[in-house]
Amino acid sequence: EDKVVQSPLSLVVHEGDTVTLNCSYEVTNFRSLLWYKQEKKAPTFLFMLTSSGIEKKSGRLSSILDKKELFSILNITATQTGDSAVYLCAVEGTGTASKLTFGTGTRLQVTL
Amino acid sequence: DAGITQSPRHKVTETGTPVTLRCHQTENHRYMYWYRQDPGHGLRLIHYSYGVKDTDKGEVSDGYSVSRSKTEDFLLTLESATSSQTSVYFCAIRGQGNEQFFGPGTRLTVL
Numbered sequence: 623e624d625k626v627v628q629s630p631l632s633l634v635v636h637e638g639d640t641v642t643l644n645c646s647y648e649v650t651n652f653r654s655l656l657w658y659k660q661e662k663k664a665p666t667f668l669f670m671l672t673s674s675g676i677e678k679k680s681g682r683l684s685s686i687l688d689k690k691e692l693f694s695i696l697n698i699t700a701t702q703t704g705d706s707a708v709y710l711c712a713v714e715g716t717g718t719a720s721k722l723t724f725g726t727g728t729r730l731q732v733t734l
Numbered sequence: 735d736a737g738i739t740q741s742p743r744h745k746v747t748e749t750g751t752p753v754t755l756r757c758h759q760t761e762n763h764r765y766m767y768w769y770r771q772d773p774g775h776g777l778r779l780i781h782y783s784y785g786v787k788d789t790d791k792g793e794v795s796d797g798y799s800v801s802r803s804k805t806e807d808f809l810l811t812l813e814s815a816t817s818s819q820t821s822v823y824f825c826a827i828r829g830q831g832n833e834q835f836f837g838p839g840t841r842l843t844v845l
Contacts, residue, residue, distance in 0.1 A: 653832070654832065663839065664824060664836040664837060664839050666836075667835060670833050710777070712777075718784070720765065721767075721792065724776040726774060
């Protein structure tokens with residue numbers, strides 16, 4: 623059974639801090655790892671990572687995958703209150719259906 | 735915005751009644767998915783579809799059925815709703831890079 627574990631479960635930081643969110647996984651046949659941001663609505667897509675060691679970057683957010691150690695990190699620099707959300711990690715297996723297995727998320731709160 | 739709408743957005747129903755949730759997409763995506771999201775469990779796949787009349791089960795399919803008679807519509811039916819099916823239901827489509835994009839969700843309460 624595929625499994626995704628995220629840590630920490632939640633954290634509170636001050637605006638301007640840098641945070642690192644962790645995602646480890648066990649999956650029978652790995653194709654990709656995805657990060658989503660969820661505020662009080664639907665998850666929105668952030669990144670898809672398929673190759674080890676290649677950083678994906680979008681503004682203050684970046685992510686990297688380690689396929690040998692089976693984990694990924696999501697970094698957010700210079701955090702803002704608008705970054706407050708639940709961050710979800712998911713892994714895709716190699717079947718044709720692109721089924722995703724999700725972790726339970728990390729709840730990030732950014733305070734002034 | 736991947737052109738996904740869900741209806742209804744909120745529904746309260748009673749145990750034992752049938753419920754159908756609708757997902758509609760406007761961009762001709764082949765793959766569509768239904769998930770439920772519950773505290774402590776994250777998002778879990780209920781059913782998915784890989785084309786008209788082609789569907790398959792996900793991780794938590796018991797008590798649910800689906801139908802896809804047109805590319806743009808994917809219906810999720812609870813034949814006889816139970817309180818354990820109180821949840822937020824998300825529909826998703828698969829994009830060109832295999833990433834999934836989610837609809838706005840339906841909050842279902844079964845009393």
